[in-house]
Amino acid sequence: MSLLSVQDLSVRFEVGRRLFGRSRGVVQAVDRVSFEIAEGETLAIVGESGSGKSTLARAALGLTPAQSGQVSYLRATGETESLLELDAARLRALRPELQIVFQDPGASLNPRFRVRELLSEAPRLHLGLDSDELDERVGRVLSRIGLGPEIAHRYPREFSAGQRQRIAIARALILEPRVLVCDEVTSSLDVSVQAGILNLLLDLQEESGLAYLFIAHDLAVVRVLAHRIAVMRAGRLVEVGEAREILEEPKHDYTKELLASSV
Amino acid sequence: MSSLLSVDDLSVQLAPAAGRSGESGSIVESVSLRIDRGEALGLVGESGCGKSTLLLAVLDLLGPEMLRTSGEVLFDGRNLTLMAEAARRRLLGNDIGVVFQEPTRALNPVFKVGEQVAEVLRCHKGLDKRAAWSRAVELLEEVGIEQPALRARDYPHQLSGGMNQRVVIAMAIACSPALLVVDEPTTALDVTVQEEILALFRRLREERGMALLFVSHDLALVEQEVDRVAVMYAGSLVESAPTPVLFASPRHPYTRGLLDCQPKFAAPLTRLPEIGGVVPASDARPLGCSFHPRCRAAESRCSAELPVLTTDEAERTVACFYPLGGSQ
Numbered sequence: 001m002s003l004l005s006v007q008d009l010s011v012r013f014e015v016g017r018r019l020f021g022r023s024r025g026v027v028q029a030v031d032r033v034s035f036e037i038a039e040g041e042t043l044a045i046v047g048e049s050g051s052g053k054s055t056l057a058r059a060a061l062g063l064t065p066a067q068s069g070q071v072s073y074l075r076a077t078g079e080t081e082s083l084l085e086l087d088a089a090r091l092r093a094l095r096p097e098l099q100i101v102f103q104d105p106g107a108s109l110n111p112r113f114r115v116r117e118l119l120s121e122a123p124r125l126h127l128g129l130d131s132d133e134l135d136e137r138v139g140r141v142l143s144r145i146g147l148g149p150e151i152a153h154r155y156p157r158e159f160s161a162g163q164r165q166r167i168a169i170a171r172a173l174i175l176e177p178r179v180l181v182c183d184e185v186t187s188s189l190d191v192s193v194q195a196g197i198l199n200l201l202l203d204l205q206e207e208s209g210l211a212y213l214f215i216a217h218d219l220a221v222v223r224v225l226a227h228r229i230a231v232m233r234a235g236r237l238v239e240v241g242e243a244r245e246i247l248e249e250p251k252h253d254y255t256k257e258l259l260a261s262s263v
Numbered sequence: 264m265s266s267l268l269s270v271d272d273l274s275v276q277l278a279p280a281a282g283r284s285g286e287s288g289s290i291v292e293s294v295s296l297r298i299d300r301g302e303a304l305g306l307v308g309e310s311g312c313g314k315s316t317l318l319l320a321v322l323d324l325l326g327p328e329m330l331r332t333s334g335e336v337l338f339d340g341r342n343l344t345l346m347a348e349a350a351r352r353r354l355l356g357n358d359i360g361v362v363f364q365e366p367t368r369a370l371n372p373v374f375k376v377g378e379q380v381a382e383v384l385r386c387h388k389g390l391d392k393r394a395a396w397s398r399a400v401e402l403l404e405e406v407g408i409e410q411p412a413l414r415a416r417d418y419p420h421q422l423s424g425g426m427n428q429r430v431v432i433a434m435a436i437a438c439s440p441a442l443l444v445v446d447e448p449t450t451a452l453d454v455t456v457q458e459e460i461l462a463l464f465r466r467l468r469e470e471r472g473m474a475l476l477f478v479s480h481d482l483a484l485v486e487q488e489v490d491r492v493a494v495m496y497a498g499s500l501v502e503s504a505p506t507p508v509l510f511a512s513p514r515h516p517y518t519r520g521l522l523d524c525q526p527k528f529a530a531p532l533t534r535l536p537e538i539g540g541v542v543p544a545s546d547a548r549p550l551g552c553s554f555h556p557r558c559r560a561a562e563s564r565c566s567a568e569l570p571v572l573t574t575d576e577a578e579r580t581v582a583c584f585y586p587l588g589g590s591q
Contacts, residue, residue, distance in 0.1 A: 048453045049424070160541050161310070190309045190480045195524035195535040202534055217453050220527035224535060243531060261458035262527070 001074055002036035003211050004060070004098075004179055009033045009069030011052075011059045029055045031235040032069070037179065040209040044222040044243070046258065047232035053215045056232070057181045060213070061098050062091055073098065076178065096126045096175035103184040105164035109156040115142070115167060116152040119174050126175060141174045144207075145200060162193035166200065173204070181213045186221060198224045219262040223247055231255045266297040266337070267442055267474050268321070273334030275313075275320045277545070278327060288545040291317045292498040293333065298442065303468065303475035305485035305506070307521070308495035311542040314478050317495070318446055322361065323351055339441065357387050360435030364447040366427035370419040376430045377403070377415025383437040402433040407463055425456035429463070436467060443467070446478040461488055482521045486510055494518050497543055497553035500572060504579035514579065514586035516558045552583070560585050 011030040029052045037043045045053045058064040060071050062083050071083040073094070081094060102108045109118055119141060120134040129137065139149035145166045156164055165185060172180055182201065186194040202225055204210055216222050222229060222243070229246040231239045231254065239252040250256045275291040291313045298304045306314050319325050321336050323343055336343040338358065343351060355361070363369050370379060380399035384390045390398060396415070403411035406429040419427050428448060435443060445464070449457035465488065468475055477485050485492060486506060493503035494515065502515035513519045520538035522528075529535050540557040543549065549556055555565035562585060570582045 048455060162541070191482070191526075192309050192480075192521060192524050192538050194526070195537045198526065199534045199537060202532070218526075219454070220525075223531050224526045224529050225532065227532070247531075257455060262454045 001080075003039045003041075003074050004213075005036045005072045005074075006060050007034045007070045007072075009056065009059055009071065010067045011055050011064060012067045028235050030059060030066075033232075033235075033237050035230055035237065035240065037211045037213060039178070039211055040205060041227050042205065042212040042214050042225050044214045044216060044226035044229045045232055046216055046219055046222055046229060048217055051232045052235040053217075053232050054183050057100070057183060057213055057215055061100060061181065062086070063100075073179075092126075096122070097177055098179045098181075099172035099175060099177035100181040100183065101165075101168050101172050101185050103187050105156070105161065105168040108168055109164060109171075111156055114153050114155055118156070118167065119152075119171050122171065123174055137174055141170045144173065144204070145170045160193070162189055162196055165189065165193075165197055169197075169200065169204075176208075177210065179211045179213065181215070183215045184217070187217070194221065201225055219247065219258055231258065265299075267300045267302075267339060268476070269297040269337045270321055271295050271335050271337075273317065273320055273336065274332045275316055275325065276330050276332050278330040288548060289332070289498055290329065290545045291320060294495070294498075294500055295334075296493055296500070296503075298474050298476060300441065301468070301472045301474055302491070303477060303489040305489035305492040306476065306478045306495060307480070307482050307485060307492055309480055309521075309542050311544070312495045313498040313545075314480075314495055315446055318444065318476075318478055322355060322359065322444070324355075353387070356383060356440075357438045358440050358442065360438070360440040360443045362428070362431050362435050362443070362445040362448045364450050366424060366431045366451070367419060369431045370427055372419055375416050375418055376422065376427075380415075380430065380433050380437060383434050387438045399433070399437075402437055403430065406430075406433045406436075406467075407459070408433075423456075425452050425459065428452060428456075428460055432460075432463065432467075436471070436473070439471060440473065442474045442476065444476045444478075447480070448477075449484070450479075464488060482518070483525050483527060494521070497548055498545060499553065499582070500580075501554065501583070502579070502581045504577065504581075508577050508579055512587075514581045515554075515583050516560050516587060517554050519587055520557075560587070 009030055010032055013027045013029055015025050015027055033056055035043060045056065047053050055064060059066045066084055073081050073083050075081060116138050119138045123129050123137060124134060138152055142149050142151060147163060147166055186197050189197065205212065214226060226243040228241065229243050230237050231252065233254050239246065239255050246255060250259055272293045272295055273291060274289050274293050276289050294317055308314050320331050325331060377396060377399045380402055381395035384395040384398050400411045400415050403415055408414050408426060408429055449460050452460065464475065467473060477489055479485055489506055491503065491505050492509045494501050494517065496517050502518050513522055523536040524538060526535060538557055543553060551566040551568055552570050555561040564584055570584050572580045572582045574580045
């Protein structure tokens with residue numbers, strides 16, 4: 001049984017709506033998409049800007065309302081939850097287990113918070129830990145991402161882009177998630193810094209069996225950590241398969257085109 | 264000695280300011296380069312190595328916070344660094360075209376893209392409004408924009424990032440410059456669009472015989488695009504060579520590191536070789552070779568003395584006491 005299973009998920013947006021007016025049309029951002037992720041597995045979703053990758057990920061976590069479809073999540077306790085049917089309170093209770101990291105750490109880290117505050121806010125709210133427990137957890141997660149507990153009193157601006165992205169990953173990790181969505185986490189980084197982040201994600205998965213939904217536009221990056229690859233275009237998955245098959249024997253023309261431009 | 268662009272011993276420092284004392288260290292440190300007519304040079308290094316600052320210093324576009332402390336820049340025999348403001352403004356745009364990373368920031372959001380291309384022609388070529396507009400439409404067609412007459416009436420927000428970058432390129436080549444300077448021109452774009460833009464540069468170079476200075480953090484990206492590569496680290500050039508030579512056998516450990524961390528050469532589900540550490544800030548560079556704290560091949564000499572650039576028989580220059588062997 002897979003950890004996260006998405007069936008026939010669709011998301012549509014109304015466009016061109018004027019104040020008090022009716023919308024002039026709809027965009028089918030995600031069109032009946034299905035996929036599954038197992039524990040310890042990385043599913044990469046690749047496609048160009050505007051293909052609906054991020055919307056798909058957000059809708060799968062219940063962050064963007066879906067038009068239709070089902071998302072089943074298998075909890076550590078063995079119960080299966082239907083994410084899109086939960087009320088707000090029960091969805092919130094599941095949040096620590098399903099986390100997301102975004103592309104631009106400069107935008108996702110509050111510049112007025114020190115690292116300790118940035119990292120401890122979520123576990124304080126979600127898990128109700130006291131100050132000592134929080135300090136302990138912050139220290140542990142900082143060591144895990146290779147930065148060391150002594151940086152806890154510093155501000156995001158004191159770090160390089162790569163270090164900031166590590167801190168953004170730490171903020172998700174501190175809740176001990178089982179599914180981590182990585183939305184273009186290395187796209188704004190130098191190639192040399194990107195290598196460090198990809199290695200960190202590989203190490204974390206090996207240590208804790210984390211499952212990744214890894215969103216990227218570049219197939220070259222995806223080959224480093226994907227077990228399976230789903231190719232998305234205009235809201236639909238055009239090809240899904242084992243990473244090796246997709247990279248070596250792509251069937252769909254669009255996949256071939258993507259491969260040709262990234263290698 | 265008929266280089267199109269020749270940069271000699273160029274250094275840039277932070278301008279002295281109130282509240283800042285002592286030596287600030289050079290952001291760019293005595294860099295020399297040359298580009299021949301029709302030649303393409305890649306300038307590569309991580310963020311923070313001074314590539315963009317070098318570029319701005321070459322074009323004499325440094326902001327007030329930075330100061331050129333030495334060096335001269337010759338373009339087609341004329342000394343850019345001694346040139347009067349008005350003459351330099353004529354040169355930039357006319358003889359040198361520039362494309363920066365973020366097309367939406369290079370374009371004015373409240374003017375139609377056709378007007379922005381036409382403005383270049385009116386300023387530099389003195390064309391009247393109608394002539395400039397029709398030439399702008401031709402240029403938009405040349406850079407691969409479909410239905411150019413229609414698209415010329417669009418505002419930047421109505422076009423995609425790739426289309427906007429094409430508009431910026433149209434502006435840069437409007438006056439048929441002898442040199443096109445591009446700074447991370449595809450970093451903000453999708454890989455498929457990136458490939459189209461690179462193909463456009465190739466075509467323009469072929470058709471117009473333009474020289475190209477291509478700045479990027481991604482060594483692999485420039486491989487197909489340039490004749491020679493110069494690698495920059497912490498403000499200085501550390502290696503430069505004809506592209507095939509550099510890729511076949513990089514001699515500076517930093518160049519090797521930049522090549523090895525490429526995901527496209529990686530084995531699936533295996534850790535990538537990292538360089539480790541970060542580029543030191545301009546005021547915190549170590550003694551000796553700036554790269555030695557991150558270098559696996561470093562010896563005691565590397566932390567004491569500064570290696571100078573030396574040239575070998577393959578037209579390769581490298582600044583390293585213990586360069587990697589040619590057979591690697």
